[in-house]
Amino acid sequence: KQEVTQIPAALSVPEGENLVLNCSFTDSAIYNLQWFRQDPGKGLTSLLLIQSSQREQTSGRLNASLDKSSGRSTLYIAASQPGDSATYLCAAPGGGADGLTFGKGTHLIIQP
Amino acid sequence: NAGVTQTPKFRILKIGQSMTLQCAQDMNHNYMYWYRQDPGMGLKLIYYSVGAGITDKGEVPNGYNVSRSTTEDFPLRLELAAPSQTSVYFCASSYEGFEAFFGQGTRLTVV
Numbered sequence: 001k002q003e004v005t006q007i008p009a010a011l012s013v014p015e016g017e018n019l020v021l022n023c024s025f026t027d028s029a030i031y032n033l034q035w036f037r038q039d040p041g042k043g044l045t046s047l048l049l050i051q052s053s054q055r056e057q058t059s060g061r062l063n064a065s066l067d068k069s070s071g072r073s074t075l076y077i078a079a080s081q082p083g084d085s086a087t088y089l090c091a092a093p094g095g096g097a098d099g100l101t102f103g104k105g106t107h108l109i110i111q112p
Numbered sequence: 113n114a115g116v117t118q119t120p121k122f123r124i125l126k127i128g129q130s131m132t133l134q135c136a137q138d139m140n141h142n143y144m145y146w147y148r149q150d151p152g153m154g155l156k157l158i159y160y161s162v163g164a165g166i167t168d169k170g171e172v173p174n175g176y177n178v179s180r181s182t183t184e185d186f187p188l189r190l191e192l193a194a195p196s197q198t199s200v201y202f203c204a205s206s207y208e209g210f211e212a213f214f215g216q217g218t219r220l221t222v223v
Contacts, residue, residue, distance in 0.1 A: 031209075032210060032211075034211065034212060036214075041219075042216060042217070043202060043214045043215055043216040043217050044202065044204075044214040045214075046211060046212065046213060046214075049210070049211040089154075089155075091155075091212075093209065094157075099145045099147070099157040099160050099170060099204075100145075100155075100157075100212060101157075102154045102155040103154065104152065104153070104154045105154070
């Protein structure tokens with residue numbers, strides 16, 4: 001059974017800093033990994049999807065990496081802004097069509 | 113492009129009542145999912161479907177039922193609501209299990 005862990009659970013940093021969110025997964029036989037953003041009381045917004053054949057995926061100030069051999073993914077946020085404040089979720093397939101297994105998220109606060 | 117649409121957004125049920133949470137997607141995705149999100153527990157998979165007429169249980173299916181008569185719709189039925197079903201429910205869809213897109217959620221309280 002896939003298990004996903006995210007570290008840290010919470011993070012508060014001043015505006016402008018570069019930061020790294022970590023995600024680890026137990027079953028490395030995954031075909032992709034997805035990062036989401038969730039604002040309070042809202043749904044999940046897909047940020048990045050990394051295919052198993054890729055090492056990195058970039059969107060604007062966001063960069064996600066995937067290392068299947070070590071069971072790790074990182075989300076790098078450059079030049080953080082207060083609008084980046086949200087909970088960031090990492091999710092990996094549980095196998096086949098049985099959906100995604102989610103970490104508990106990193107609650108990020110960017111201080112103005 | 114509406115994406116994944118869930119209704120209602122909020123609902124209060126009394127113990128023992130039943131209701132159906134609606135989910136519709138307009139992206140022609142074959143895979144659809146229902147998750148519940150509880151504080152501090154992360155999202156858990158309730159049921160999923162890989163196409164019309166095909167459904168299967170996820171991690172926490174007890175107390176719920178689903179049907180998939182069309183590609184677009186995937187309703188979740190709660191029978192005999194219990195306080196343990198108080199949660200936020202999310203519907204999602206994907207093409208062949210790749211990038212998943214989520215609805216805005218239904219916040220359900222059972223009292």
